[in-house]
Each structure stands twice: as structure tokens, then as C-alpha cells.
Amino acid sequence: AEDPWQKAYDFAVEVARKAGKVIREAGESEIKVMTKSSTVDLVTKTDERVEKIIIGSLKEKFGEGTHCFIGEESVAKGEPCILTDKPTWIIDPVDGTTNFVHGFPFVAVSIAFAVNKQLEFGVIYSCLEDKMYKARNGKGAYCDDERIQVSDVKDIKKSIIISEHGTDRSPEKVKKIFSTMQKILCIPVHGLRGSGTAATNMCLVATGAVEAFFEIGIHCWDIAAGAVIVKEAGGVLLDVDGGPFDLMSRRMVSANDDIIAKRIIKEIEIFPAERDDAP
Numbered sequence: 001a002e003d004p005w006q007k008a009y010d011f012a013v014e015v016a017r018k019a020g021k022v023i024r025e026a027g028e029s030e031i032k033v034m035t036k037s038s039t040v041d042l043v044t045k046t047d048e049r050v051e052k053i054i055i056g057s058l059k060e061k062f063g064e065g066t067h068c069f070i071g072e073e074s075v076a077k078g079e080p081c082i083l084t085d086k087p088t089w090i091i092d093p094v095d096g097t098t099n100f101v102h103g104f105p106f107v108a109v110s111i112a113f114a115v116n117k118q119l120e121f122g123v124i125y126s127c128l129e130d131k132m133y134k135a136r137n138g139k140g141a142y143c144d145d146e147r148i149q150v151s152d153v154k155d156i157k158k159s160i161i162i163s164e165h166g167t168d169r170s171p172e173k174v175k176k177i178f179s180t181m182q183k184i185l186c187i188p189v190h191g192l193r194g195s196g197t198a199a200t201n202m203c204l205v206a207t208g209a210v211e212a213f214f215e216i217g218i219h220c221w222d223i224a225a226g227a228v229i230v231k232e233a234g235g236v237l238l239d240v241d242g243g244p245f246d247l248m249s250r251r252m253v254s255a256n257d258d259i260i261a262k263r264i265i266k267e268i269e270i271f272p273a274e275r276d277d278a279p
């Protein structure tokens with residue numbers, strides 16, 4: 001069957017690779033750190049520069065005006081974060097900015113593409129590991145040129161689960177996050193992990209290295225590409241309350257299957273996070 005977005009998909013892989021090279025090289029010189037929503041919500045000149053490179057390349061290729069862009073740093077500067085029916089690119093230039101600043105070796109470029117509010121493909125370039133993860137709707141998920149598949153573990157007691165702490169350090173939220181982690185750890189599971197980037201965490205679900213990753217407080221650009229990659233690797237996406245996954249809701253459970261996802265959902269203590277598309 002005809003695939004109208006194959007060119008865009010191929011180009012996204014090229015752009016992600018180019019962006020990753022810029023990040024790698026920037027990591028070798030001094031990094032100037034700035035903050036956003038809180039003193040632990042970090043941003044660097046590299047985040048901003050790489051987003052400009054990515055959006056600039058995409059606009060040049062696909063024409064200004066016809067495609068929309070949701071980019072982490074553009075939204076931070078006041079651009080809207082609303083998913084319409086138009087072809088829309090959802091971009092995190094540097095996922096794992098804290099890792100990048102500290103030289104912790106998981107930093108990813110995340111590029112997703114949606115049409116009619118449906119995600120068509122996702123590309124995640126883990127640029128320090130030099131691994132290119134990608135998935136096209138209905139066509140499987142890949143790491144470099146190898147097909148990837150979620151784990152077939154059905155027993156939560158034989159699983160590794162990933163969660164993150166996020167950048168909101170209000171005591172009530174931190175308490176809920178740790179309470180959830182404690183309950184999951186004590187099921188017991190084999191282990192709890194976190195790579196420091198939602199994008200990489202989702203790739204770890206997709207390759208079967210872990211059974212699930214969940215977080216409240218993430219943004220659409222952290223998880224849009226990962227959502228396609230997890231789904232195409234055979235995994236599932238759910239809301240933290242067990243309902244359908246909603247890209248703009250700031251909350252998500254991604255897992256190898258329904259059994260593990262629902263078992264985790266039983267333990268999650270939900271706290272409020274304002275939607276990405278809140279007016």
C-alpha cells in the first residue's frame with residue numbers, strides 16, 4: 001500500500017542523527033546551564049540551538065505553513081502546544097538535559113509526527129550510545145536496522161520497572177512518587193530503574209530490557225516518539241488510571257503488555273499535572 005509519509009520518516013531519521021552529532025560535540029565543551037520552571041528544570045543553549053536546527057531543517061524540506069511544530073523549547077518561549085488535525089511534528093531536541101549537563105550517558109533526540117491527531121511515526125536517537133530507534137505506524141519498531149520486541153514476561157515479580165522523579169520537588173508530589181515506587185518495589189519486582197530520559201526509557205520497554213515505564217509530569221515531546229516505538233514493538237500504552245493513553249495529559253504507563261501495565265496501575269498514587277494543551 002502507498003505510504004504518504006515514508007519520505008518524512010526517512011528525513012526525520014536523518015535530522016535526528018544530525019542533531020545528535022551537534023549534542024555530542026557540544027557535550028565536549030563547557031555547558032552553560034539555565035533553569036525553567038524550577039531550579040532543577042534545566043535547559044542549555046544546546047537545547048535551543050538543536051531545536052532550531054531540527055525545526056529549520058523540517059520547514060525547509062516540507063514548507064512553512066503546511067506543517068505545524070510543537071517543540072519543547074518553542075513552547076517554553078510561549079508557542080502554543082495544541083495538537084490539531086494538521087501534520088504536526090512533536091520535538092524534544094535534548095531529552096535528558098540533566099544527564100547532558102552532568103555527562104550521564106543517556107541523552108536522546110526525540111522526533112514524532114502526527115496527522116489527524118494520530119501518531120504516524122517516531123524517531124529517537126540515543127546520541128551518546130549512537131543508537132537509532134524508530135517506528136512507523138503498522139510497520140514495526142527498529143533499533144538501527146534490527147527489529148525490536150517487548151519482553152514476554154507476564155509475572156510482575158520477574159520484571160524491571162522504570163519510573164522517574166521529574167522536576168517538581170513539592171513535598172506532596174515527591175511523597176506520592178516515592179510511595180508508589182515503594183509499593184512497586186515491595187511487590188516485589190526484580191528492580192526499579194531510570195535512565196533520566198523518558199525517550200530512552202520507552203526504548204528500553206521496546207527492546208524488552210524492562211517491562212514497563214510510567215511517569216506523571218512528563219510532556220508530549222518526551223513521549224510522542226516513544227509511544228509509536230513501544231506500540232510497534234508490541235507493547236501497550238495506558239493512562240495511569242487505566243483509561244486510554246492521552247498524549248497531552250502529562251501521564252502515561254507504557255508496558256510490554258496489559259497484565260504488567262494493570263498491575264502497576266493498581267499501585268500508582270495519582271497527583272495532578274496540568275495538561276500540555278491547557279488553555
Ligand code: LIP
Nearest residue numbers: 094095096097164166196197198
Ligand atoms: C525530562 C525527562 C525525564 C523526566 C522529566 C523531564 P527533558 O525531559 O525525559 O525522564 O523525568 O520529567 O521531562 O526536560 O530533559 O527534555
